[in-house]
Amino acid sequence: MPGPKELDPSSSPRAMVGSELRHAREAAGMTQPELGAPLFVSGSFIGQLELGTRRMQLEYAIKFDEILDTGGFFVRNCRAATKSKYPDHFADAVEAEAIATAIKEYAPLLIPGLLQTEAYARAVFRGGRPTATEDVIDQLVEARLERTKLLSDPTTPLFWGILDEATLRRQVGDAAVMAEALRNVANLMRRHRVIVQLLPFSAGAHMALEGALKLMSFSDAPPLVYLQSMGSGQLLDDPASVARYELTYDLLGASALSPRESLAQIEQLAEDYDHEAQQQ
Structure with a gap:
């Protein structure tokens, strides 16, 4: 050993x-x-x-x-x-994310942070903090983009995301922002850097309706689960809890479209947003 x-x-x-x-x-x-x-x-x-x-x-x-x-x-x-630039409830998860060998994330409402573009992240933070100064928003965006650098390595960590259809349909920012954001996801998929599946509305009820889910695996430590809700989060290492959420993720993947079908849907929606942006 x-x-x-x-x-x-x-x-x-x-x-x-x-x-x-x-x-x-x-x-x-x-x-x-x-x-x-x-x-x-x-x-x-x-x-x-x-x-x-x-x-x-x-x-x-x-x-x-x-x-x-x-x-x-x-x-x-x-x-x-x-000391961390992130909120207390999220700081542990970010530290774990940085050394994980595999990250599996179910995103019910927003494109996962690791896949976001600058314009999309800015629209997310501005929407959640309508009275914040530009300096505050700039700092939040900078921290978000720093996390995306994890995917600059060609192979590690493995990232597998399951995106609810709502993440693609909810317009964050304008149509041009959404088009760029979806093209970014599609480009990462085409470069074989990430695996992404789309969970369509037609999948109906499922085990993760109550919120986002992130699973993280490590080469020399037990896996962790991060559950996030409004203004709070919970990092779990209890084996029984981890096993339950791993099963949840597997069932979500079974209900989702294949990566190939998901890529086609994402690129089609990016084109739709591009067309809408040109009309505007």
Whole structure:
């Protein structure tokens, strides 16, 4: 069995704190489950902290300093390690997304963030924050576009999206914005960089009617599920929950159009939006 992944402590504050946590735990002769027990968390949760996929909260930092006798190191570094440009409910998911080997996402209302164009993202943020300053919107768009760089690698991570038909029919921005956004998705599909399936309205009721779903897999850590709702989100690692949502995703894929059929529909809608934009 391969050993744990070697982290580059200079890559981020979280990576540094995670690396030190693993070093201190091993020096104390403790396993991940043994360290997690006094905190009432699983061994896999400790592993995620060590990998930097979970943000270290102050309450955990205090306990680690006590248990591992690290002289306040984790409390001192907790703030830097948890600093993020993203909302608290989403920051852990973004960190996990950045090191995932596979991402499967069901999008019920909006094109997934990793597939968005600048104009589409700007329209999304402006719609959700009608009184925000342009500087605020610019910062949000910049953070969104930074995430899309994950797909600049030709093979990793694998991205498989299931888009509800509503994501293509709901006009975010004007028709030109939608045409560009759908062409971007189609181009990624044609380059074989992503797998996308369209879940048509005709599929009817399904197991994910209540919201968005993201599954993330890793080379050396258990899979995670991220569930998002308005202004909040939840990152789950419980094996039973993960298995349930994996089944949900598989059933969605079985009800969706094939990637080939989905590409044809997406390109046709992009043409329709182009025609509408020319008329306008």
